[in-house]
Amino acid sequence: xxxxxxxxxxxVLSYPLGSTIKSFEEIQAVFTxxxxxxxxxxxxxxxxxxxxQVNIFYHNTKKEFWIDDxxxxxxxxxxxxxxxxxxxxxxxxxxxxxxxxxxxHSKNYFTFSFPQKMKISSTVLKKRVHxxxxxxxxxxxxxxxxxxxxxxxxIKTIKIQENFSLPEKGTLQVQDLKIPIQSHxxxxxxxxxxxxxxxxxxxxxxxxxxxxFLVEKTHSNLEEFWNAYLQSGYLxxxxxxxxxxxRKSNFDFNDYKERILKxxxxxxxxxxxxxxxxGVQNLxxxxxxxxxLALAFIQDQTPIWAIHQLCIMCQPEYIERARDLYTWRxxxxxxxxMDHEIVAWINPKNRLISRIWMKYACYQPKLAYSSTSVHTKxxxxxxxxxxxxxxxxxxxxxxxxxxRFFFLQNNYxxxxxxxx
Numbered sequence: 001x002x003x004x005x006x007x008x009x010x011x012v013l014s015y016p017l018g019s020t021i022k023s024f025e026e027i028q029a030v031f032t033x034x035x036x037x038x039x040x041x042x043x044x045x046x047x048x049x050x051x052x053q054v055n056i057f058y059h060n061t062k063k064e065f066w067i068d069d070x071x072x073x074x075x076x077x078x079x080x081x082x083x084x085x086x087x088x089x090x091x092x093x094x095x096x097x098x099x100x101x102x103x104x105h106s107k108n109y110f111t112f113s114f115p116q117k118m119k120i121s122s123t124v125l126k127k128r129v130h131x132x133x134x135x136x137x138x139x140x141x142x143x144x145x146x147x148x149x150x151x152x153x154x155i156k157t158i159k160i161q162e163n164f165s166l167p168e169k170g171t172l173q174v175q176d177l178k179i180p181i182q183s184h185x186x187x188x189x190x191x192x193x194x195x196x197x198x199x200x201x202x203x204x205x206x207x208x209x210x211x212x213f214l215v216e217k218t219h220s221n222l223e224e225f226w227n228a229y230l231q232s233g234y235l236x237x238x239x240x241x242x243x244x245x246x247r248k249s250n251f252d253f254n255d256y257k258e259r260i261l262k263x264x265x266x267x268x269x270x271x272x273x274x275x276x277x278x279g280v281q282n283l284x285x286x287x288x289x290x291x292x293l294a295l296a297f298i299q300d301q302t303p304i305w306a307i308h309q310l311c312i313m314c315q316p317e318y319i320e321r322a323r324d325l326y327t328w329r330x331x332x333x334x335x336x337x338m339d340h341e342i343v344a345w346i347n348p349k350n351r352l353i354s355r356i357w358m359k360y361a362c363y364q365p366k367l368a369y370s371s372t373s374v375h376t377k378x379x380x381x382x383x384x385x386x387x388x389x390x391x392x393x394x395x396x397x398x399x400x401x402x403x404r405f406f407f408l409q410n411n412y413x414x415x416x417x418x419x420x
Contacts, residue, residue, distance in 0.1 A: 015120040022117045030095045034088045041090035068109040094121045128154035129209040137174045141167030153206045155335050158189045177201050193337035200272025203335050211324050214278045222261050224287040234311035267400035274399050280321040288313045291325040307344035
C-alpha cells in the first residue's frame with residue numbers, strides 16, 4: 001500500500017518523450033499512478049546480463065520500496081551491482097530510473113530508495129512483434145560478417161536469436177534490404193534508416209508480422225482495390241456521386257475506371273518515396289478496405305505527408321480490420337527517418353481518430369501539435385484562357401510516370417491536376 005498524495009492522470013501521461021523529471025512531486029505522481037492501476041502496469045528490472053519482470057510494493061512505515069519475485073537470481077550478484085535500471089510501464093508509457101538494491105534482513109526481498117530522477121519514453125516505439133519463424137540475416141561491421149536470425153521486429157529495434165558481442169555500428173542485410181544499425185543491448189539491434197525508401201521497405205517486412213491482414217497494392221490486385229473503394233461507397237463522394245452522374249449525360253463509367261487504374265499502375269514504381277497504400281483482407285482473402293499516405297508537399301525542405309483514401313465495407317465483423325487501416329499509417333510515419341509534418345482532415349466528433357493522431361503528436365518530441373480550422377477554396381483554371389495560372393509559381397513533382405503540379409503562396413498550398 002502507499003500514502004502518496006493525489007495526482008493528475010493527464011499530467012503523468014503528458015510528460016514529453018525523452019524528457020527527464022526530477023522533482024519529488026512529479027516522481028511521486030508516477031508511482032501513485034502505477035500503484036493505482038496494477039492490472040495495466042508492469043515493472044521490469046534490467047541489469048547488464050538479464051531483464052526480469054518483478055513486483056514492486058511500497059512500505060508506508062519504513063518509507064521504502066520492496067521488490068520480490070526474484071526467484072533464480074543470486075542475491076549476492078544483485079548486491080554487487082552498483083546500479084540497476086527499473087522501468088515502470090503503464091498505458092504505453094515508460095518511466096525509467098536507476099537505483100541500487102539492498103537485500104532485506106530476512107533475505108526474502110530487495111529494497112530501494114526513492115529515485116532522484118526518471119526518464120520518459122514510450123512502449124510504442126519499443127514494441128516488437130514475434131515472428132512465426134526466425135528470419136535469416138547477415139550482420140556486417142567493419143571487422144566482421146556474421147549469420148544471425150531475427151526473432152522479433154519493431155519500429156525502432158530488432159531482437160536477434162544469437163548471443164554474442166554485437167558491433168557498435170554495422171549493417172543488417174535481410175534478403176535484398178540493407179539497414180544501418182547500432183547495438184542497443186544484449187540481443188537487441190537499434191535501427192537507423194538512411195532513407196525513406198529503406199524505411200518503407202523495412203516496414204513491408206515488419207507489417208507482415210504486425211498486421212498480417214494488410215496487403216500491398218501491386219499490378220496484380222488493382223482491380224480488387226477498385227472494387228473495395230467502389231463497394232464501400234468511398235467513390236460516391238466524388239465523381240461516382242449519383243446526382244453528379246445524372247447531371248453529366250456524357251459520363252463514361254468504364255473510361256473513368258480505366259483512367260484511375262492506369263494512374264494507380266503508373267505511380268506504383270514510386271511507392272514508399274512519395275506514396276504508399278495498403279489494403280486489408282477478410283478471412284477469405286478478399287480486399288474489403290484500404291488506406292493510404294501521400295507526400296503532399298515539401299515546404300522549406302520539410303516533407304508534408306497527407307493522410308488520405310481510407311475506406312472499408314461497413315460490416316460489424318470488420319471493426320478490427322478498420323483499426324489496422326488507421327494504425328499502420330501511425331506506425332509507418334513513426335518509422336520514417338526524416339523530419340516531417342502531416343496533414344489530415346478528420347471529424348472531431350470521431351473520438352477514435354482524434355485519439356490516434358493526438359497520440360502520434362505526443363510521440364513526436366519535436367512536434368508542436370495544433371488543431372486549426374481550415375477553409376478550403378477550390379479554383380478551376382482554364383489553362384488556355386485564364387492568365388492567372390501563368391502568374392503563379394508552379395511546383396512540379398514526379399510520381400512514377402505521372403507529374404503532379406502545385407503552388408505555395410503565403411503559407412497556403414493549392415493542388416492542381418493538369419490535363420496536358
